[in-house]
Amino acid sequence: MQGVFEEKGPSNRYVAEKEGQMTQEPIRLSGKKTSTFIDKVKELLPDGGNLNLCLTCGACSSGCPATGLEGMDPRKFLRMAALGMDEEVTSTPWVWMCSMCQRCIYVCPMKIDIPRLVYFARQSWPRETRPKGILGSCDMALKNDTCSAMGAGEEDFQFVVEDVLEEYREAQPEFAEMEAPIDKQGAEFFVNQNSREPVTEPDELLPLWKILHTVGADWTYGSKGWAAENYCMFLADDESWKHITQTAVKQADDLGCKVFLNTE
Amino acid sequence: MVKSVVGEENFIDMVPNRSNNYCCGGGGGFLQSGYKDARLEYGRIKDEQIQATRADYCVAACHNCHAQIHELSEHFGGHYGVVHLWSIICLSLGILGPNERTYLNDDLKTVNVFHPETEM
Structure with a gap:
C-alpha cells in the first residue's frame, strides 16, 4: 500500500510516514453486517454518490492532507462505512478534520463522493455534541x-x-x-x-x-x-x-x- | 490577476496547482473545530508547498485560507507574508494607505504608500 500509490510531491515522505503509523492495527469485523448509515447516505445522493464503486486504489488517501489524522484516511473511512462499521464511522472526530475540499472526488477514477459521506457523518452527531x-x-x-x-x-x-x-x-x-x-x-x-x-x-x-x-x-x-x-x-x-x-x-x-x- | 498585479516575473505558482492543489485546512469549519494540532498538521503539506516556492508572499483570496496560512507561516517558521488579494491589488494601484497594511511585511510596509501622512 505504501509507495505504489503515493503522489510525487513535497509531502510524499510525510504521507508515507503517516500511513505507516496507521496501518498497524487490523480492523476486525463483528461478522454480521448491520449497516444502515451508508445505505441512507446513498439514498440521499445523486447516483448514490457512487459510494459502492470504490476500487480501493487509494488515490484519495495519498493526496489527502487529513490522511493519518485520528488514524483515518478517506479510503479507510469509505471502506469502514461499506463494511457496515457504523459506530466507528459516525463517532470518529476525523469527520471534523476533513475540510470537505473534494480533492478526493477529483482524483477518484469512480468519482466517489466521500466528502458528502463525511458531511452526513457529521450530521449523525447529536447537535449539542458537535464541536x-x-x-x-x-x-x-x-x-x-x-x-x-x-x-x-x-x-x-x-x-x-x-x-x-x-x-x-x-x-x-x-x-x-x-x-x-x-x-x-x-x-x-x-x-x-x-x-x-x-x-x-x-x-x-x-x-x-x-x-x-x-x-x-x-x-x-x-x-x-x-x-x-x-x-x-x-x-x-x-x-x-x-x-x-x-x-x-x-x-x-x-x-x-x-x-x-x-x-x- | 495576481500576475498582472505583481508582474509575471514575480509570480511563482506552487506545485501541484489548480485542481491538483491541496486544501490549506482552514475551511470546512476546521478553524473553529477546536482541533488545533490536527489542523496545523493538516496544513503541513500546504506550508511545504509554499516554502518550496521560496516566495516572499502567499496571496489568499478567502478569509479562512488567510487565517490558516498565516498561522502556518508562523507555526512552521516560514515567516512568509500572507496577504489578501484586495491588499495587493490596491498596492499595485498606488491606493493602499498606511493603515491598510496589517499583513504586509516590513519589506512592503513603506512601499508606494498612499497618503503616508495619515499613518496612525
Whole structure:
C-alpha cells in the first residue's frame, strides 16, 4: 500500500510516514453486517454518490492532507462505512478534520463522493455534541438577521461602515466620493463581508471598497445577511444553513440586486 | 490577476496547482473545530508547498485560507507574508494607505504608500 500509490510531491515522505503509523492495527469485523448509515447516505445522493464503486486504489488517501489524522484516511473511512462499521464511522472526530475540499472526488477514477459521506457523518452527531466552536458560531449567526457568527448586529455594522467611510473620505480626498451603501435599492451587486473586518479590523474594509469605487461598481451591503461566513453549513445543520442562506438571498432579491458577490 | 498585479516575473505558482492543489485546512469549519494540532498538521503539506516556492508572499483570496496560512507561516517558521488579494491589488494601484497594511511585511510596509501622512 505504501509507495505504489503515493503522489510525487513535497509531502510524499510525510504521507508515507503517516500511513505507516496507521496501518498497524487490523480492523476486525463483528461478522454480521448491520449497516444502515451508508445505505441512507446513498439514498440521499445523486447516483448514490457512487459510494459502492470504490476500487480501493487509494488515490484519495495519498493526496489527502487529513490522511493519518485520528488514524483515518478517506479510503479507510469509505471502506469502514461499506463494511457496515457504523459506530466507528459516525463517532470518529476525523469527520471534523476533513475540510470537505473534494480533492478526493477529483482524483477518484469512480468519482466517489466521500466528502458528502463525511458531511452526513457529521450530521449523525447529536447537535449539542458537535464541536463547540462551530456550534457556537452557528448559533450566534442565528440570533439576528445579519447572520454574523461574531454577533455583530445591524446597528453595529452600520456604525462601523459609516464611521470608517467618513474617516477615509477625509484622509484620502481622492476617495471623497466613495460610497459604502447599506440597503441601496436597485444596486447591481450585493456584496457580503466576513464579520472579522467590521468587528476586529475595520481598516481592512477599505481595499475592497476602493477597488469597487475605482471600477465604478454599483454595489450595496444588506442590513440583513451581510455576514459572509456560514458556520451552520460546517455544522451540518441543514435547516440553519438554509435559513442563513435564505436570509441573505432574500435581502439581495428585495433590493433588486442582479449579482450576489460572495467575498468569503 | 495576481500576475498582472505583481508582474509575471514575480509570480511563482506552487506545485501541484489548480485542481491538483491541496486544501490549506482552514475551511470546512476546521478553524473553529477546536482541533488545533490536527489542523496545523493538516496544513503541513500546504506550508511545504509554499516554502518550496521560496516566495516572499502567499496571496489568499478567502478569509479562512488567510487565517490558516498565516498561522502556518508562523507555526512552521516560514515567516512568509500572507496577504489578501484586495491588499495587493490596491498596492499595485498606488491606493493602499498606511493603515491598510496589517499583513504586509516590513519589506512592503513603506512601499508606494498612499497618503503616508495619515499613518496612525
